[in-house]
Amino acid sequence: MAKKAIALAATVAVAAIALSGCSSSGSAANSITGKPTGTITVLTQRTDLVSDGTFKKYAAEFNKAYPDVTVKFEGVNDYENAIKTRLNGTKYGDVLAIPAAVKPSQLAQFFEPLGKTTDYSGKYRYTAQASYGGTQYGIVSGGNANGIVYNKKVWEKAGITKLPTTETEWLDDLKLIKSKTDAIPLYTNYKDGWPLSQGMGSLGAITDDPDAAIHMAENPKPWTEGTDIYAIDSLLFDSVHDKLTEPDPLSTDWEGSKTQLGAGKIGAMVLGSWAVSQMQAAAVKAGASADDIGYMAFPANVKGVQYATNAGDYAYGISKHSTAKAAAMAWITWFTEKSDYTKSQGMVSTLKDSPLPANLTGLSDAGVKLIEPAAAPKGKESLLSDVANQAQIDLYGQVYRQKLVDIARGAADGTKDGYFAELNTKWSAAVKQLVK
Structure with a gap:
């Protein structure tokens, strides 16, 4: 599973962790500041980098600096669900990518505190993602811009010379791809499910609002025209409704889709910029x-300016139950x-003094401005996830968007406006209960 989770402090409604995990405090002899020795197991969603030997090479480089530490890796398929289950016990490795289902208020229950957030925020980006109450529990592995990965040749063959900055332009461009090429204009990866939530990464980009997450949490009717979530879900619905996506969503395949996009058989997919390198590799292979x-x-703009969010991917934390915490920290x-x-x-x-990657030059060339989601106000760190859980709407899951796609393609009863009204009703009830 070479995918990434959207790095926002949110949890799917029906998948929130009802956790009974034990907490334990590290002894002085087993603290993160001790001498790095022993064996550690790193749990990761990057199964591709485990299987191709990349992580093994990293371990060899690491051992040049820390020869007394042995690093083992465990690639975990269906990472979120698998780790959510393992967190109810004590066997979840020494280092692991902190799953989205862990609320900020639950971090201390499962992860070793690394120190004060203020000691990390000057050096690292995205510290708010794994922080609670001023304490840091993880360091983000890296960040991604959010938007859409596409095959330039397909768009050029369709005669498109300017990238879309509105939904109308987007739909018009996809129609050109459909009529002038053999490529599937937009691929949703409906069957795998998780790619349907990737649009959530653009929360805030549509309205140039770094505080979009908290504003959505407090809005009783967020699925109303003019909001970020309305634009994100409308783009998906309208693209499917206009038959600009894969003909049989029940048979989509994530790994196969990378090859298809790389080979020019797919025009675009809504994914974080982390996907660019994987699509490039697939293109070369094809x-x-x-x-x-x-x-x-x-495809949205505010007074003619486009924005893209720049947010953290998974943060890596140290298990409270690790017996080699200094090695894990190292x-x-x-x-x-x-x-x-x-x-x-x-x-x-993650390092603030490092330059942006080459794969984001397309954004800068187009005049796109990057914005970083703001940290939630104190006491509201998990408000968006709390409201989503209460409303039973899996913002970062796949259930409600699969239903959205089903309605759009005529496989389920309803309309876009009707479904958005239903979502607003559930959300409003949750806001009344939780937002004071």
């Missing part, structure tokens, strides 16, 4: 060029500061 793969902002620090992970994956470095 006999095409890595340069065929481009990245564009969500690995996290080395991985984020010394490895070429973010560079090789085309991601934004």
Whole structure:
């Protein structure tokens, strides 16, 4: 599973962790500041980098600095669900990507505190993602811009010379791709499910609002025209409704879709910029060029200016139950500061003094401005996820958007306006209960 989770502090409604995990405090002899020794197991969603030996190479480099530490890796398929289950016990490795289903208020229950957030925020980006009450519990592995990955050759063949900046232009462009090429204009990856939530990464970009998450949490009717979530879900619905997506969504395939986009058989997919390097590799494997793969902002603008959010991917934390916490801390620090992970994956470095990756030059060339989601106000760190859970709407899952697609393609009863009204009703009831 070579996917990434949208790095926002949110949890799917029906998948919130009802956690009974035990907490334990590390002894002085087993603290993150001790001498790095022993064996650690790193749990990761990047199964592709485990299977192709990339992580093994990282471990070899790490051992040049820390010869007394043995690093083992476990690639976990269906990462979110698998780790959510394991967190109810004590066997969840030494270092692991913190799953989205862990609320900020639950971080201390499962992860070792790394220190004060103020000690990290000067050096690292995205610290708010793994922080609660002024304490840091993880360091983000890297960041991504959010938008749409596309095949330049397909768009050029369709005669498109200017990337879309509105939904109307977007739909018109997809219609050109459908009529002038053999490519599927937009691929949703409906069957795999998780790609349907990737549009959530653009929350805030549509309205140039770094505080979009908290504003959505407090809005009793967010699925109303003019909001970020309305634009995100409308784009999906209208693209499907106009038959500009794969003909059989029940048979989509994530790994296969990478090859198809790289080979020019798919025009675009809504994914974070982390996907660019994977699509480039797929293009080369298909006999095409890595340069065929481009990245564009969500088709929206504020007074003529387009924006793209720049947010963190998974943060890596240390298990409260680790018996080698100093070694675990050494690995996290080395991985984020010394490895070429973010560079090789085309991601934004967690280190504030590092330059942006080459794969984002397309955004800068188009005049797109990057914005970073703001930290939620104190006491409201998990408000968006709390409201989503209460409303039973899996913002970062796949259930409600699969239904949205089903309505759009005529496989389920309803209309866009009717479904949005239903979502607003559920959301409004949750807001009345939780927002004071």
